[in-house]
Amino acid sequence: MKPFSIIVGFDSQYGIGKNGQLPWHLPLDLIHFKNITSAVSDPSLKNALIMGRKTWDSLPQKFRPLPGRENLVLTKTGKLNLPPVVLSSSSLDDALDQLTRPTIENIFVIGGQQVYAQAINHPLCQKLYVTHVQGQYACDSFFPPISRQFIPVSASEFYTDGTISFQFSEYLRQI
Numbered sequence: 429m430k431p432f433s434i435i436v437g438f439d440s441q442y443g444i445g446k447n448g449q450l451p452w453h454l455p456l457d458l459i460h461f462k463n464i465t466s467a468v469s470d471p472s473l474k475n476a477l478i479m480g481r482k483t484w485d486s487l488p489q490k491f492r493p494l495p496g497r498e499n500l501v502l503t504k505t506g507k508l509n510l511p512p513v514v515l516s517s518s519s520l521d522d523a524l525d526q527l528t529r530p531t532i533e534n535i536f537v538i539g540g541q542q543v544y545a546q547a548i549n550h551p552l553c554q555k556l557y558v559t560h561v562q563g564q565y566a567c568d569s570f571f572p573p574i575s576r577q578f579i580p581v582s583a584s585e586f587y588t589d590g591t592i593s594f595q596f597s598e599y600l601r602q603i
């Protein structure tokens with residue numbers, strides 16, 4: 429199995445979602461998400477995204493599967509009517525196994541709460557891309573506490589969209 433990264437945006441209380449959706453609309457963060465998860469060093473390869481079934485459900489139909497990347501949906505019920513190009517799996521390890529192939533360069537876990545909670549404790553989770561959104565958004569889903577094994581290695585300047593300020597950070601797991 430290959431190492432993977434997590435990408436997430438959370439507020440000052442680690443809130444990530446509300447009523448099955450993102451709590452904020454931040455176009456610059458969506459561009460950042462697309463850039464990070466699409467970037468490959470070998471243009472003949474693709475990256476892969478692993479998401480929970482509820483996060484898949486939260487994506488507008490016209491934007492899913494997320495283009496240019498392999499999409500894999502975690503589901504235990506297996507009753508989903510996914511488009512044929514979308515992979516599915518009944519465990520995180522099985523998903524990582526499926527995606528450990530020569531055509532895939534990087535693997536990203538993209539949420540939501542249930543899947544982040546499993547992924548951050550997985551020994552192959554090596555990097556976190558975090559958008560720190562300032563303020564509180566009365567969220568009902570949350571990112572788990574980040575263990576001290578993850579060390580912040582970079583932080584951008586603060587950006588503002590309307591009244592919302594946010595910052596892009598990266599954390600690496602220390603061996």
Ligand SMILES: NC(=O)c1ccc[n+]([C@@H]2O[C@H](COP(=O)([O-])OP(=O)(O)OC[C@H]3O[C@@H](n4cnc5c(N)ncnc54)[C@H](OP(=O)(O)O)[C@@H]3O)[C@@H](O)[C@H]2O)c1
Nearest residue numbers: 437445448449480481482483503504505518539540541542
């Ligand atoms: N801020 C962010 O960066 C961000 C990113 C993504 C999502 N979100 C938000 O997070 C919220 C959704 O989070 P959530 O925790 O409710 O849902 P989720 O993690 O997206 O999906 C949960 C579902 O995934 C499946 N699942 C979870 N673990 C599994 C495993 N090990 N093996 C197989 N299937 C597994 C199950 O599907 P079945 O029920 O089909 O078995 C489960 O019900 C939404 O509000 C969304 O907008 C925020």
